[in-house]
Amino acid sequence: MSGGDVDIARTAALFADPARVRVLTALADGRALAASVLAGEAGLSAPGVSAHLAKLREAGLVEAERSGRHRFYRLRPDAVEILETLARHSPAQPVTSLRAGTRAQALRFARTCYDHLAGRLGVQVTAALVERGALVTTDGVDGTGRRPDDRLSQPLAEHPYAIGPAAPEVLGPLGLxxxxxxxxxxxxxxxxxxxxxxxQRHHLAGALGAALAERFLEQGWVTRRRPGHRALRLTESGADILADRLGIRATD
Known part of the structure; x- marks a missing residue:
């Protein structure tokens, strides 16, 4: 039958299992990972991660690609959006160790959101591009703050920005x-x-945002805190570059 109410509860249940959320989080930076790698990152057994992946694929949240003998799993962009929204509306987990507290703080400071920079660092970079004319606002509002119709933790359906006249002179020294x-x-x-x-401010995505994040990683201005983790560490050279070329005083 068609035309009935959508089954929101069925989809929501997929995000209600802590182990399954660890699988989703491991894929949230846009990587395609084999089930064996996902099992290690999520702390699950091979049969356990396979069962979760089967449910996620059935729901259309994860897609698979075969390469040689292995199958690699990738999170679909709309599933990333759901994760970000749930993170915004979810209480922080109790910090039971210094390590857990540091991890949460690291994600808030700098992380990848799919394939672009997010967190405080991503927001600061975006704001600096606007302040220096590499990007310009088109709605008459200054800055990168939330607009009245913006949905929390969502890609903007329509954004109020355009490439600015100073883009070459601002982005050129960054190698873009x-x-x-x-x-x-x-x-x-x-x-x-x-x-x-x-x-709760805008950060840059799209082709330009992906190119900027790739440049930061290639040059070692940011590094992953551990292989495959979406949290980023700002290096000393990265901090110097941001201060010199964008006027950002960022501290990890």
Missing amino acids: DVTAVEATRGRRPMLKFCLDWSE
């Missing part, structure tokens, strides 16, 4: 050629923005 990014972006939007769940 706006024209080259435009030429290679394919069908992906050049500019896209999310309302950051931990900062």
Whole structure:
């Protein structure tokens, strides 16, 4: 039958299992991972992670790609959006150890949101690009704060930004050629923005945001706190670059 009410409870139940959420979180940075790797990151057995992946694939939240003898699993972008929204509306887990507290703080400071920079660092970089004219607002509102119609922890359906006249002189010293990014972006939007769940301000996504994050990682200005983890560490050279070229005084 069609035309009935959507079964929200069935989808929501997929996010109600702590072990399954660990699987989703491990995939939240856009990587495609084998089940064996996911099992290690989520602290699950091989049969356990396979069972969770089967349910996530059935729901259309995870897609699989075969390469050689292995099958790799990737989180669909709409599932990332759901995770970010739930994180915004969920209470913080009790910190039972220094390690857990440090991990939570690290995610709030800097992390990848799919394939672009998020957290306080991502928001600061986006704000600096606006302040320096690499990006300009088109709605008459200054800055990167939340607009009245923005949905929390969601990509903006329509964003109030455009490439600014100072983009070449601001992004060039960071090693980014706006024209080259435009030429290679394919069908992906050049500019896209999310309302950051931990900062409630806009951070840059889209082709330009992905290129910027890739540049930061390639140059070692940020590094992953551990292999495969979405939390990022700002390096000393990265802090110097941000201060010198964007006027950002960021501390990890």
